[in-house]
Amino acid sequence: MAKFRVTQIGSPIRRPDWQRATLVALGLNRMNRTRVLPDTPENRGRIERVKHLLKVEIIEEEGGA
16 A cells, blocks of 8 residues: 655644644644654545645555565
8 A cells, every 4th residue: 555755834824723733733833853654545635635735645554474
């Protein structure tokens, strides 16, 4: 399963409350903080709402059986 590496690059200062809440839901609340999140529809929606405040990288996991 793919994952996202999400880094906050924009400040939540002078942003609507829902954008701050979305950053907190992603585990971000400070500049340059990074989280690795699973690729789920919920996380994709959250990222879409605040994409102007984030840098997103897709991490492909190689599965060995």
